[in-house]
Amino acid sequence: MTQLVQLQQVAEELAANGLALYAISNDPVEILAEFAADNGITYSLLSDADSAVIKSFGIMNQLIEPDEGRSMRWHGIAYPGTYFLDADGVVTDKDFHRHHARRSSGATVLARALGRPVELDGDVVETAANDELSMRVGLSDDALRLEVISTLAIDVDIPEGLHAYAPGSPEQFSPLDVTVVGDGLRIGDVRWPEAEQLDMTELDLVAPVFSRTVRLEVPITITSDVVRLGHEITAEAVDITVSVTAQLCDDVSCGLPQRLSAVLSTPLARLVEPPGIQHYVERVEAIEAETGQSVS
């Protein structure tokens, strides 16, 4: 249910960019009507009550037996995932995750749908600079939420007239590199922008380089090591440490490789959870407190 609320936050911007938005499940219409009213959902929540569309896509969850969770309509649910379609209904991109709890944040979906860099939340930004290099680190969302994939963006500013080598450069050059670390985080692969090709005729070499502002993006989530479903959050924020190493060069010579780091203090927030989860956790904890034994 969290992702439906996350998508509402970007629904208008998707529409303004000519993109319609639909969410499909096997929930009955009455359930969708109640949920939409309670959570202010204005885009289309579509009811595939007999799972006919889910089956036609070939994505019905086969791990649930027909007699399991009948009252909850477990049988017939889809493997959760998102399709990006062009105006002819042709898939241009899709986003599926093996773990059912993992999904992209609204801001991440928006950037992917529009094929453009994420916009940073104004309150979750940090900067760092030395004499030559500066960078801005920020998050696509106002907070990290359990298993919601946000985008960490790193803008590295290279002074005019200088360039940094890109990954894939000949081995004599030190290419731009970035590391991201933090406790309880799951950090994906860095997405690099396209590099320019620098033709160094006197060396008989062509090398990929970056100049001016380079945008690097990294998928990032907080895991249940830190935030747990059904529980209050014990830490208000996590530190994400971003370090960039770069060797800046002009057409004639190169400086020494240098390193720049920033620590982004990132707020944590709870998911919009179904009330049942909270009740379940409270009951289990109460029984355990009473009996002194672990419920399993």
Add this chain to the structure above:
Amino acid sequence: MAEAAGYYDEFGFYSPQPTDRATRRQPGEDHPTGPEVGTRVPAIELTDQSGSLVNVQSTLGAAGGVVMFHRSAYW
């Protein structure tokens, strides 16, 4: 802090409910993800939250659309 009640799945994901519960079973790495990039999706005509019939293919925007399949609005 005492260890909270709960369960951990193969991804290290904490769950307040048993991980063998039907909705917490994990598919394999090759689980189906439906139509591939570059192909047309099957026709979609379904009732929305207001009771209106919506045909996705005929209501896509000028640039297309985003179709998200989720497990349930309620749990």
